[in-house]
Amino acid sequence: MSQSEMTKKTILPAGFDERDTHLTFDGHDLVALGQEHGTPLFVFSERQLRHNASSFLAGARAGHQRARVFYASKACSNRRVLEIFHEDGLDIEVNSGGELYKAQRAGYAPRQIVFNGVAKSASEIDHAIALDIQAINVDAVYELRRIGERARAAGRKARVSLRLVPGIAGGATPGIQTGSATSKFGMTQDEFAEALAWLKKAGDAVDVVGIHLHIGSQVDDTEAYLRSVSFAAEQAKRVQQQLGAALSHVNLGGGYPIDYSHQPAGSNEFGQYGAMRKAEAMVSDVAATARKLIGTEVELLFEPGRAMVGNAALLLTTIESCRQRGGHPWIYLDAGYNLMIDAAAVRWYYHMVNAGRAQASEMADFRVVGPLCDSADCFFDVEGEYLFKKVLSRLPDLTPAQQEELRSDIIRLPATRRLPAATIPGDIVALLDVGAYTLEEMFQYCGRQRAAAVMLTLEGNVVPMLARDENADLVSQER
Numbered sequence: 001m002s003q004s005e006m007t008k009k010t011i012l013p014a015g016f017d018e019r020d021t022h023l024t025f026d027g028h029d030l031v032a033l034g035q036e037h038g039t040p041l042f043v044f045s046e047r048q049l050r051h052n053a054s055s056f057l058a059g060a061r062a063g064h065q066r067a068r069v070f071y072a073s074k075a076c077s078n079r080r081v082l083e084i085f086h087e088d089g090l091d092i093e094v095n096s097g098g099e100l101y102k103a104q105r106a107g108y109a110p111r112q113i114v115f116n117g118v119a120k121s122a123s124e125i126d127h128a129i130a131l132d133i134q135a136i137n138v139d140a141v142y143e144l145r146r147i148g149e150r151a152r153a154a155g156r157k158a159r160v161s162l163r164l165v166p167g168i169a170g171g172a173t174p175g176i177q178t179g180s181a182t183s184k185f186g187m188t189q190d191e192f193a194e195a196l197a198w199l200k201k202a203g204d205a206v207d208v209v210g211i212h213l214h215i216g217s218q219v220d221d222t223e224a225y226l227r228s229v230s231f232a233a234e235q236a237k238r239v240q241q242q243l244g245a246a247l248s249h250v251n252l253g254g255g256y257p258i259d260y261s262h263q264p265a266g267s268n269e270f271g272q273y274g275a276m277r278k279a280e281a282m283v284s285d286v287a288a289t290a291r292k293l294i295g296t297e298v299e300l301l302f303e304p305g306r307a308m309v310g311n312a313a314l315l316l317t318t319i320e321s322c323r324q325r326g327g328h329p330w331i332y333l334d335a336g337y338n339l340m341i342d343a344a345a346v347r348w349y350y351h352m353v354n355a356g357r358a359q360a361s362e363m364a365d366f367r368v369v370g371p372l373c374d375s376a377d378c379f380f381d382v383e384g385e386y387l388f389k390k391v392l393s394r395l396p397d398l399t400p401a402q403q404e405e406l407r408s409d410i411i412r413l414p415a416t417r418r419l420p421a422a423t424i425p426g427d428i429v430a431l432l433d434v435g436a437y438t439l440e441e442m443f444q445y446c447g448r449q450r451a452a453a454v455m456l457t458l459e460g461n462v463v464p465m466l467a468r469d470e471n472a473d474l475v476s477q478e479r
């Protein structure tokens with residue numbers, strides 16, 4: 001199968017095309033982009049960002065007229081991204097004083113901001129109270145008391161939303177499941193009861209304007225969301241009964257998925273990295289259910305991050321070396337987990353295509369690794385492969401079917417990537433769907449410069465978003 005055929009079969013994102021032997025994205029030749037701007041290079045699409053924002057907002061509003069979308073800026077808080085979403089009618093979720101600063105710089109008004117976080121500092125709390133933002137999402141009883149005390153001392157009222165544990169663990173991997181009582185987030189029912197008792201007794205400087213929950217990330221399960229709506233409906237009633245005050249909003253969090261797998265429909269090969277439905281269709285169902293169960297008196301808030309930016313960027317990386325080992329060709333990219341920590345931390349799958357060999361007909365299976373000095377810097381599951389071998393050696397009687405089941409439970413990523421057999425050093429490979437949880441998580445390990453980012457604008461221009469580090473940046477904070 002030619003890469004061109006494979007490309008069609010594996011459903012490359014909107015915006016991709018082929019020109020001669022090269023792949024293009026929003027009309028730009030990817031090989032030429034890599035050569036002109038250098039690699040590794042993040043390439044964002046303004047078209048896709050605006051499409052994601054408007055379709056998610058429209059989906060949410062189709063289900064509930066008073067829906068608002070607070071973009072979870074942790075996913076990517078680059079100024080250009082925040083400004084585009086602001087122009088397109090999104091509000092913003094922040095997770096630190098730093099993100100609050102960036103949100104304000106990009107033009108978001110205080111009532112367009114909600115503030116999450118499990119360990120907010122006193123100064124972050126003071127700042128949020130002084131600004132009178134839409135809500136501080138309170139994560140714990142201790143924090144609630146702290147906010148109350150600081151608001152009273154400042155002679156103000158703090159607008160808060162109570163983050164609750166719904167007992168629903170959505171999300172592709174354990175590290176990004178946030179809705180159960182074993183995670184570090186939110187208040188359990190006992191803690192919630194304690195919070196309500198404290199509010200009745202001493203909550204004079206606190207305005208409870210909402211409740212909040214967030215079940216995880218890359219949640220490809222509409223049912224899980226619908227269960228969380230029922231939970232939210234019950235809890236909203238409980239707050240109103242106990243505190244006698246109507247809530248102004250219910251915040252159902254984010255977590256909506258994108259299709260990282262690019263496998264043909266029905267393929268379950270990298271199940272947790274796929275998305276059976278589009279985020280906008282899922283949120284529409286969730287919002288419609290919320291309208292039925294919670295009503296239209298309150299505003300309905302959503303906090304999507306990944307679904308807003310994930311598929312709006314790709315990463316161009318050059319192959320710097322190669323070898324033959326263990327029956328496979330290996331290729332060495334100039335991009336490692338210092339640019340996408342999730343590739344190592346939670347073994348995230350990023351689909352790869354050779355940007356300069358679109359018409360190749362012969363394919364081969366490559367072991368793909370990054371440039372850093374440890375074995376974890378690879379695009380297969382080195383830890384899982386090791387663990388599987390070890391467990392298997394202790395269970396010699398497993399049938400082949402049982403072995404296979406164990407293998408797919410333990411090993412999270414494919415061992416190899418299918419690329420044109422002619423792929424060699426100097427080729428430019430594009431990693432897809434790298435817009436979320438990458439730019440702000442880059443670091444300079446091994447003396448590596450953090451990558452540059454550009455945006456392809458609607459007018460067809462290539463504008464800078466982030467400058468590549470220079471060697472001086474590697475030492476600029478040293479004293």
Ligand SMILES: Cc1ncc(COP(=O)(O)O)c(C=O)c1O
Nearest residue numbers: 072214217254255303304305306
């Ligand atoms: C409270 C909260 N809201 C929203 C998000 C965004 O999640 P996602 O990017 O999966 O939509 C997160 C992610 O960690 C979160 O913790």
